[in-house]
Amino acid sequence: MTVQEVKQRFGIIGTQSALDRAVFKAIQVAATDISVLVTGESGVGKENIPKIIHHLSHRKHAPLVAVNCGAIPEGTIDSELFGHEKGAFTGAAGARKGYFEEADGGTIFLDEVGELPLGTQVRLLRVLETGEFIKVGSSKAQKVNVRVVGATNVDMLEKIDKGQFREDLYYRLNTVEISLPPLRERKGDIHLLFRKFAQDFSQKYRVPAVRLSDEAVRVLETYRWPGNIRQLRNLVEQLCVVESDREINAEVLRQYIPEIDRRSVPARRDDALSQSEFQTEREILYKVLFDMRNDLNNLKQVVAGLAGGSFQAPQAPPAEASLPVLRHSEPASNPEVPRYMDLPQDDEETLDVDSAVEPDERLSLLDLELETIRRVLERHKGRRKNAAAELGISERTLYRKIKQFGLD
Ligand SMILES: Nc1ncnc2c1ncn2[C@@H]1O[C@H](COP(=O)(O)OP(=O)(O)O)[C@@H](O)[C@H]1O
Ligand SMILES: [Mg+2]
Structure with missing residues (x-):
């Protein structure tokens, strides 16, 4: 052969x-x-x-x-x-x-x-x-x-x-x-793979295939794809299901591509740390802390459950938590109900975990949360669905937090 x-x-x-x-x-x-x-x-x-x-x-x-x-x-x-x-x-x-x-x-x-x-x-x-x-x-x-x-x-x-x-x-x-080479070293194949996956998912979900504008193609080709082909496939599936417009432009696409890779520092470092890089650095820290806080909440929930005699399992961490766009990576078993949309996943809502923290610590954690949410919302130009996806919380939780912090 x-x-x-x-x-x-x-x-x-x-x-x-x-x-x-x-x-x-x-x-x-x-x-x-x-x-x-x-x-x-x-x-x-x-x-x-x-x-x-x-x-x-x-x-x-x-x-x-x-x-x-x-x-x-x-x-x-x-x-x-x-x-x-x-x-x-x-x-x-x-x-x-x-x-x-x-x-x-x-x-x-x-x-x-x-x-x-x-x-x-x-x-x-x-x-x-x-x-x-x-x-x-x-x-x-x-x-x-x-x-x-x-x-x-x-x-x-x-x-x-x-x-x-x-x-x-x-x-x-x-x-x-x-x-096998990483996807970032196969730039010429990125659009090819995109079209193949667009075709696959158009059949799976019985919708027309998504297409990319020229500029959107360039966005894909300059991204560093830490999750490689699996991440690309996942992104195409999300686009296919979530976006109503079949022609995807660069602006829409950017909302699906994390500017930073959570829990991992950018691979290449230049000598002079520019202002924008500094921003990114800070965002990484915010995000890591934000995630840690969510983990902490889950843990507290377990402890609270154990203490109360009713064990409540925390939400299982996503399989590949280090890659934001992969958070909802499992293919939806039923095409009618895509998993990434509005399924509740906010166990953290059920417990007032904040009350278990020292007052000072609580203040700074709230600060941190507010700042993270503000930044992510800003980046997604107020689109809550995308912001919630990036934060790994449900839209409902995000909505509640926006109210809580008066971020409207
Ligand atoms: N060259 C390729 N063309 C099309 N799809 C591919 C290609 N390589 C990998 N894939 C798809 O990408 C996903 C990840 O591949 P996988 O073999 O599980 O990666 P790894 O084991 O290296 O983590 C799978 O869905 C696979 O079908
Ligand atoms: Mg594998």
């Missing part, structure tokens, strides 16, 4: 040579059993690579098992990956197959492999070197025939330096490295 054919078959959009090179490498190694490590920032499309490798290999009729190593608690990861015997630990009522056994004859994709605990790394190294593993609570080694593809968005060499990742395992995993 050629690179073009593979891209078509797997829905991979892009014309940049770095992307083609990655696809080419995946095709080349597919027929072998060599371990592959896929590297690249979050959202660049790393999951495409194990799919290509698996489906172009002789293993294609056996399972491709994907495991997110970063999402499994340290206490259970060994048993999830390698299985356990009956009675191996408290609560292990029966024996259980691990993912390696389930993937026998096929491929296992270890996403966020850099997050594996050291003990698990030893077990993994053993499988890679001998094709053998031992279930938790067993003393008998079992054979398994699995091809391993790992992925990571962290600097593995730094992990090794810090003693968090075994060097021998790294070299064993990284026999071939396939790296």
Whole structure:
């Protein structure tokens, strides 16, 4: 299969040579059993690579098992990956197959492999070197025939330096490295991807596709896309659902692009800190504090719930809280009721948490809140829906706060 054919078959959009090179490498190694490590920032499309490798290999009729190593608690990861015997630990009522056994004859994709605990790394190294593993609570080694593809968005060499990742395992995993470029280095592909996603969502929501003005295209091309293709896809979905005008101009678009990336400092720093950068810096601090305050409120709610005997779970943090536009990233299951619109999500309303804080502290927290809300509203030219989305609170809560602070 050629690179073009593979891209078509797997829905991979892009014309940049770095992307083609990655696809080419995946095709080349597919027929072998060599371990592959896929590297690249979050959202660049790393999951495409194990799919290509698996489906172009002789293993294609056996399972491709994907495991997110970063999402499994340290206490259970060994048993999830390698299985356990009956009675191996408290609560292990029966024996259980691990993912390696389930993937026998096929491929296992270890996403966020850099997050594996050291003990698990030893077990993994053993499988890679001998094709053998031992279930938790067993003393008998079992054979398994699995091809391993790992992925990571962290600097593995730094992990090794810090003693968090075994060097021998790294070299064993990284026999071939396939790296995917960040979106900001694929400027030429941004508009292409936009059009593809606009098409996808127009079908999904049965509305005409959104289009960009020339200036809006330039806005997209100069943004630094910390969340890469996932973030772009998300943005197109929001535009598609929220905006009534199908032609998106730069001004509308800017409201969907965070000027700052919350909880992360701009990647590039110039020597002289200009006034505007100073503003940005301050905004970052405001935002971080604002978020912390929300977290604090959630915590207090839990504590209050525990004290009162009625545990009330706090709102789960969004999966990718560091990227503002991804706050509402889950695709709406029902196209009629898009999640980003007006669903209440303001648990903080139910409790007068402010009363639990010292008076002075309360004053400065209120100040901070007022200032943050004022700035965000200003940036969104008073559009509450967008401001609320950026702040991560519901429109209803924002409305109440505007009243409270007399911000009208
Ligand atoms: N080249 C591409 N063309 C079209 N969509 C892509 C491309 N690369 C990634 N995507 C989409 O972007 C999203 C993020 O990709 P994913 O593989 O989950 O990223 P990663 O694992 O690197 O964080 C997915 O919805 C995926 O389908
Ligand atoms: Mg991923």
